Amino acid sequence: MSSKSQSTDATSWGKASDIGDKNTEQAKFANKDNTPGAMHRPATKFHHKIGDPQFPAEGNNRYHLYVSEACPWAHRCHVTWVLKKLEGVVGLTLTGWKLENISHSPPFDDYHGWDFVDSGSGSYSYKEPNNFSHIEELYELAHPGYREEWESRGQRPYYAVPVLYDTKTKTIVSSESAEIIQMFNSAFNSCGADSSFDLEPASMKQQIEDVNAIVYPTINDGVYRCGFCTSQQAYENAYNSHWEGMDKVEAILGESRFLTGDTLTLSDIRLWTTLARYDTVYYSHFKTNRSRISEMPNLYRFLRDVYRIKGVESTLNLEWIKKHYYWSQRMVNPTGIWPLGMQTEDKGYWEKSDDLPEVYTV
Ligand SMILES: N[C@@H](CCC(=O)N[C@@H](CS)C(=O)NCC(=O)O)C(=O)O
Numbered sequence: 589m590s591s592k593s594q595s596t597d598a599t600s601w602g603k604a605s606d607i608g609d610k611n612t613e614q615a616k617f618a619n620k621d622n623t624p625g626a627m628h629r630p631a632t633k634f635h636h637k638i639g640d641p642q643f644p645a646e647g648n649n650r651y652h653l654y655v656s657e658a659c660p661w662a663h664r665c666h667v668t669w670v671l672k673k674l675e676g677v678v679g680l681t682l683t684g685w686k687l688e689n690i691s692h693s694p695p696f697d698d699y700h701g702w703d704f705v706d707s708g709s710g711s712y713s714y715k716e717p718n719n720f721s722h723i724e725e726l727y728e729l730a731h732p733g734y735r736e737e738w739e740s741r742g743q744r745p746y747y748a749v750p751v752l753y754d755t756k757t758k759t760i761v762s763s764e765s766a767e768i769i770q771m772f773n774s775a776f777n778s779c780g781a782d783s784s785f786d787l788e789p790a791s792m793k794q795q796i797e798d799v800n801a802i803v804y805p806t807i808n809d810g811v812y813r814c815g816f817c818t819s820q821q822a823y824e825n826a827y828n829s830h831w832e833g834m835d836k837v838e839a840i841l842g843e844s845r846f847l848t849g850d851t852l853t854l855s856d857i858r859l860w861t862t863l864a865r866y867d868t869v870y871y872s873h874f875k876t877n878r879s880r881i882s883e884m885p886n887l888y889r890f891l892r893d894v895y896r897i898k899g900v901e902s903t904l905n906l907e908w909i910k911k912h913y914y915w916s917q918r919m920v921n922p923t924g925i926w927p928l929g930m931q932t933e934d935k936g937y938w939e940k941s942d943d944l945p946e947v948y949t950v
Contacts, residue, residue, distance in 0.1 A: 806833020
């Protein structure tokens with residue numbers, strides 16, 4: 589039975605009204621649960637497109653992607669960047685793993701977002717082009733007064749990764765992963781990207797959209813709705829909805845290799861980056877603990893299948909993922925202690941072979 593809610597919206601992340609531009613994915617799949625303490629992800633600010641007059645398609649690292657290896661939304665972009673062979677076409681900076689001083693209540697003066705201090709230690713890492721120390725500076729450059737806008741509403745500034753930045757106009761093209769992966773799939777094909785495969789074929793757009801409508805709210809954002817909510821009732825609502833989605837996807841993957849059939853699409857990449865963190869983080873830290881992925885046969889097979897695609901493994905930094913969540917999110921884990929003994933850090937978890945192919949190329 590649920591206990592009485594002890595939460596107010598003031599302690600939650602975002603507000604139900606924070607859906608921003610109605611055409612974004614975040615608005616389309618916004619959390620409809622208005623229970624006090626439910627998690628509402630704020631809208632990202634920048635939604636331009638490569639191909640807009642201001643942002644023509646161009647290679648040679650004119651555009652620059654910022655990702656944190658910890659973040660599943662940024663990870664989608666990183667995987668797509670690797671698979672579309674965008675190295676040398678779009679620049680890349682990996683942030684450090686710490687997100688210091690995150691809090692859901694003011695004051696927010698000590699919060700500066702992702703840092704670039706460690707950004708030499710990832711698997712691919714290129715220098716931050718502006719010599720900035722924190723991503724706050726990039727947001728202020730692109731939109732002076734960014735911090736002030738959030739703080740005047742009583743909210744923490746949202747310094748989200750991923751960010752696709754234009755080094756020429758010194759502004760942000762997009763800070764929304766769903767849009768960035770679509771651009772990576774199609775906008776740079778004449779500028780050096782691998783145009784030989786399409787992760788979002790026109791003929792499959794509807795199927796992709798249908799599956800995203802399950803995966804985004806119940807799984808990608810769904811795990812955060814479980815972990816970032818601040819009342820028992822909101823948690824139970826989020827947990828039930830999350831597992832309804834997980835069971836649907838487990839059933840879909842019992843019928844086909846990937847979410848929409850035999851070929852890998854952007855939907856699979858979107859699902860995969862959440863599943864890759866699941867047994868290490870979400871199961872315990874976000875209390876999604878009905879089953880581990882390793883206990884869901886089809887999801888586990890899918891997780892290991894995508895992991896074997898050439899290049900994907902290089903994007904997965906489990907140590908940083910674990911440290912980031914448990915250390916940074918003090919509103920969830922006040923001591924900042926990260927747990928030991930996760931089976932996912934064992935290669936056997938990923939490489940358990942069964943009937944799967946060896947490393948392959950899509
Ligand atoms: N809708 C965004 C979500 C991005 C997001 O929330 N990223 C988190 C990390 S997992 C972030 O950077 N948070 C920084 C902050 O809250 O200031 C997207 O898909 O790109």
